[in-house]
Amino acid sequence: MNKKLAYLLGFLIIAIVGIFIVLKFVNKPVNDYSSKEVKTTFSFADIMNKVSNDTASLTELKDQLVGIEGLVKKVTNDSTSTTLEIGDTTSMSSIICQIDARYKNDFSNLKPGDAIAVKGIITGYTIDTDLGFGNTVEMNYCTQLKK
């Protein structure tokens, strides 16, 4: 094998490996938090208390993986997704959890009133002063919180 051919072969191998790494990086699926440890676990009342009285500490929880314990208020299902509303019947305020589609089946038997523990990324919150929505905390990529 002459030198030129060896260089060409080496270049091709590096290019193929490079393309493979780039494609793997670009097509990496969204993070799976099901096996990750939560930073802290809060009750529904704890979180709502933060929305009302301590938004500074709630803001610090944005983009963090946290656990939530509470009661199911509403379950919204379609063929590809499940969204849970956690709260109680005495207030409009609630926590909205978009369930990670990869773990949708873990939540298939839930109904309003069931106790639930989930973990997910806090994406934001809304303090409602005039519309009648109640306060809302939103979470993404939620999965079961196993103790």
Add this chain to the structure above:
Amino acid sequence: MKKVLLSLLVITAFQVNAQKYLTKSGTIDFLSKAPLETIEGVNKSVAALVDAQTGSLDFIVQIKSFVFDRQLLQEHFNENYMESTKFPKATFKGNIENMKSINLTKDGEYDAITSGKLTIHGVTKDVKQKGKLLVKGGKIVLISNFSVLLADYNISIPGAVKDKISKDVKVNVKCTLDPIK
């Protein structure tokens, strides 16, 4: 007897019209289709409120609640395009102009014309949009499909991916609202 029935009918009709409808798990998805890449995001935690008496309509959308199938898209969407830490929410505040012509006591599909202020990426624009309002078993379903021109809301696309990203984005709204008890 007739008077009693009539009174009951009027009271019932008034109660329906005074009703507010709410969801916090509505759906908004978008599709950006360009020759090289298709980008789809979906948010199933959209809050929407309709006041049947006044016709007022409000939407609140947390930008970081959009879900993608690829991690890189999610990061680019939040950090490079929507700057979601700086502009965490998109909102619509307006009215269903023809609310009075929609009979919320009768199941069916109605045309709805909405107008109001749409705020995305910190930019507020007056918009008017046609959509559908379905009445079904006491619930209402709002359906609308429209396009958003990214430049209208100062959403800039980095030069390196300019050809990959469409300049306008197709947005689909579907929210099922329950009456507030």
